[in-house]
Amino acid sequence: MKLRIGIPRSLAYFVFFPFWKTFFRSLDMEVVISPATSKGVLDSGVKEAVADACVPIKLFHGHVLELKEQVDYIFLPRLVSINKEDTVTFCPKFLGLPDLIRATLPNLPPLIDEKVDLQKGPWEIYRLCVRIGRVLGKSPWASLLACRKGRAAQQQYEKIIWQLKVTPAEALQMVEKYQVLPPAAEEEYQLSFAVLGFPYTINDRFISVDMVKKLRQLGVRVLTAEMVPRQNLLAQARKLPKNLFWHFSNQVMRAAMYFMDEKVDGIIHVTAFGCGPDAMVNKMIELEAKARGKIPFMNITIDEHTGEAGVLTRLEAFVDMLKLRRGMI
Amino acid sequence: MRITFPHMGNLAVALESIFSSLGAQVVAPPLNKETIALGSRYAPEGACFPFKLVLGNYLQALEEGTDTLIMLGGNGPCRFGYFGNLAGVILQDLGYEFRMVILEGDNFLSQIASLGEELGAGWRDILRVVRLGWYKLAALDQWEALVNQKRAVAGSRVDALYLKGVTLLGQALNINDINEGLNYIQNEINNCLDSSTLKQTPRIAIVGDIYMQVEPFANHNLARLLGERGFAVYRSIYVSSWVKHNFWPPAKKREAQRLLKDAKPYLCSMVGGHGLDTVANTVNYQRQGFHGVIQILPMTCMPEIVAQSLLPKVSRDLDIPILSLVLDEHSAQEGLITRIEAFTDVVRHRYNMSRSEIVGSYDFGK
Numbered sequence: 001m002k003l004r005i006g007i008p009r010s011l012a013y014f015v016f017f018p019f020w021k022t023f024f025r026s027l028d029m030e031v032v033i034s035p036a037t038s039k040g041v042l043d044s045g046v047k048e049a050v051a052d053a054c055v056p057i058k059l060f061h062g063h064v065l066e067l068k069e070q071v072d073y074i075f076l077p078r079l080v081s082i083n084k085e086d087t088v089t090f091c092p093k094f095l096g097l098p099d100l101i102r103a104t105l106p107n108l109p110p111l112i113d114e115k116v117d118l119q120k121g122p123w124e125i126y127r128l129c130v131r132i133g134r135v136l137g138k139s140p141w142a143s144l145l146a147c148r149k150g151r152a153a154q155q156q157y158e159k160i161i162w163q164l165k166v167t168p169a170e171a172l173q174m175v176e177k178y179q180v181l182p183p184a185a186e187e188e189y190q191l192s193f194a195v196l197g198f199p200y201t202i203n204d205r206f207i208s209v210d211m212v213k214k215l216r217q218l219g220v221r222v223l224t225a226e227m228v229p230r231q232n233l234l235a236q237a238r239k240l241p242k243n244l245f246w247h248f249s250n251q252v253m254r255a256a257m258y259f260m261d262e263k264v265d266g267i268i269h270v271t272a273f274g275c276g277p278d279a280m281v282n283k284m285i286e287l288e289a290k291a292r293g294k295i296p297f298m299n300i301t302i303d304e305h306t307g308e309a310g311v312l313t314r315l316e317a318f319v320d321m322l323k324l325r326r327g328m329i
Numbered sequence: 330m331r332i333t334f335p336h337m338g339n340l341a342v343a344l345e346s347i348f349s350s351l352g353a354q355v356v357a358p359p360l361n362k363e364t365i366a367l368g369s370r371y372a373p374e375g376a377c378f379p380f381k382l383v384l385g386n387y388l389q390a391l392e393e394g395t396d397t398l399i400m401l402g403g404n405g406p407c408r409f410g411y412f413g414n415l416a417g418v419i420l421q422d423l424g425y426e427f428r429m430v431i432l433e434g435d436n437f438l439s440q441i442a443s444l445g446e447e448l449g450a451g452w453r454d455i456l457r458v459v460r461l462g463w464y465k466l467a468a469l470d471q472w473e474a475l476v477n478q479k480r481a482v483a484g485s486r487v488d489a490l491y492l493k494g495v496t497l498l499g500q501a502l503n504i505n506d507i508n509e510g511l512n513y514i515q516n517e518i519n520n521c522l523d524s525s526t527l528k529q530t531p532r533i534a535i536v537g538d539i540y541m542q543v544e545p546f547a548n549h550n551l552a553r554l555l556g557e558r559g560f561a562v563y564r565s566i567y568v569s570s571w572v573k574h575n576f577w578p579p580a581k582k583r584e585a586q587r588l589l590k591d592a593k594p595y596l597c598s599m600v601g602g603h604g605l606d607t608v609a610n611t612v613n614y615q616r617q618g619f620h621g622v623i624q625i626l627p628m629t630c631m632p633e634i635v636a637q638s639l640l641p642k643v644s645r646d647l648d649i650p651i652l653s654l655v656l657d658e659h660s661a662q663e664g665l666i667t668r669i670e671a672f673t674d675v676v677r678h679r680y681n682m683s684r685s686e687i688v689g690s691y692d693f694g695k
């Protein structure tokens with residue numbers, strides 16, 4: 001029987017799933033993803049995690065629990081860096097994630113918790129794959145080949161996102177179904193919003209109370225950080241005095257500046273309750289928008305109890321305000 | 330030049346000494362209720378308590394006409410390394426005019442030098458005053474450590490001696506003066522007790538976030554609260570030990586290796602701030618026979634939350650009572666005392682039990 005590798009449908013899943021799915025499949029493993037977030041998943045995570053953790057980390061506990069009985073290994077790499085940028089790493093909770101999960105959730109299947117530290121150089125990704133392959137009893141050669149296939153799949157995925165301007169969640173669906181779905185027609189939208197936040201909040205339909213869909217129904221084109229080509233984000237980085245230390249927050253901050261340059265109609269920053277970096281980044285975006293004059297900005301914080309109705313009301317009010325201002329209604 | 334820097338335990342004394350001997354006017358507002366009120370009004374709500382105190386302090390100092398703000402930098406991923414930048418944009422938005430100087434590890438001396446140059450001081454003077462400031466800091470930290478350990482047996486006398494020491498340091502003009510003061514105060518403190526009583530005091534170690542540990546205002550004077558209840562208190566970090574481990578590369582490397590080794594298997598990676606230190610030092614204190622450990626952290630502090638999630642397992646595996654105290658601007662001292670006392674009761678009970686066992690077995694033999 002094939003070995004089953006469990007991947008929690010949360011946190012970095014939205015960033016690198018195509019790579020690892022292809023990698024493990026090429027090594028002849030079965031990939032099992034935890035089900036989409038539901039109230040049950042969230043509740044079980046909240047019950048186990050420390051009370052002071054942020055919502056995404058609590059939710060992650062829930063996803064790991066879903067996989068517990070079903071798989072031979074849980075894939076939970078320690079993310080340290082995924083590009084060459086100096087002093088950029090991940091939030092401390094990512095750095096300690098495997099330890100944290102191990103300490104709070106007893107009796108798990110073994111974790112594959114290799115360190116992902118791509119800052120070390122262009123070969124590190126191959127070395128990493130060989131290390132993981134070894135854990136699973138595969139030859140270095142097989143791992144290298146699998147790694148190459150993984151990279152191709154990942155590139156495809158990223159290209160789908162910024163060429164078709166779809167969200168990672170949508171691109172992942174296409175990847176899963178092996179088919180490209182055309183995006184909605186341009187003229188349906190009257191406004192364009194940048195919806196910025198962590199990939200694991202915005203693309204999780206449950207935890208984000210399906211905000212993206214709601215906005216589209218209100219006639220808003222949704223733009224996310226992933227849709228901005230990498231070099232444009234890097235160009236924004238040069239305008240900031242100091243890189244933020246957290247990869248995802250950097251993406252958010254840079255995308256915010258990029259979209260301000262592009263003169264989008266509004267910016268919505270989706271923050272996670274209890275998130276350390278967000279508290280700072282939110283203030284910085286707010287002040288930047290203010291300093292540049294009238295760029296409408298709204299912050300929506302997501303927590304365990306975020307109600308759909310409340311968010312919808314706020315979105316509607318924001319959209320109406322802008323439409324009024326533009327004389328659209 | 331009217332200069333200010335954030336209040337952070339004994340660091341203020343050192344920086345004040347450095348900048349005033351360079352000829353700057355130092356504005357150093359105290360930490361008080363107003364600091365908290367100002368800081369929490371203008372800081373983002375989810376920012377950590379230390380940031381709110383730093384921001385509040387800057388606002389107070391700016392009202393007193395400060396034009397230069399000093400801040401330490403850092404390489405994260407703890408938010409501390411971004412304090413200066415964020416405070417800068419917030420204060421700018423409020424309409425203040427000032428210059429923010431962020432001292433990063435690699436440009437520390439050159440930044441001080443360029444400030445010194447503006448004040449008309451040469452390299453020599455700068456090295457001299459930095460050295461003097463460093464000695465003062467180290468002396469203060471040594472006394473504080475001593476006071477924390479002996480308060481339980483010697484009572485408030487040691488606090489009075491400590492204050493006397495601070496005055497002495499204020500007057501010290503050179504390193505000789507400092508050393509004399511150091512010897513004098515150390516002897517006096519040691520004279521307050523005979524060492525045999527010290528051996529019979531249960532020991533509690535404080536670990537956790539650096540700011541919360543070194544700033545008594547932020548931690549409601551935790552060390553004293555414990556001392557008054559009869560515990561010898563040890564702290565995992567002092568400003569001077571932090572400086573040593575941060576600005577001196579070989580020491581930094583050695584310390585990092587030690588931490589990784591001690592924290593295994595509970596935490597196998599640096600997580601920024603002092604998260605790894607907290608886990609490693611807790612393990613270490615247990616090995617040294619401590620009777621309890623208190624982790625102190627500000628709400629939403631990421632590295633310490635990682636540690637906090639791991640400590641219950643450490644406590645179970647190594648059989649040592651551990652208390653995690655999460656504090657913020659709303660924490661009241663009464664609530665804190667209740668929690669501390671519940672914890673110290675446990676520690677004391679276990680301590681008495683263990684002693685009676687030892688005494689019992691000896692008696693039995695004879």
Ligand code: SF4
Nearest residue numbers: 054091093272275276
């Ligand atoms: S970045 Fe924020 S939301 Fe994400 S894990 Fe860290 S604290 Fe939580």
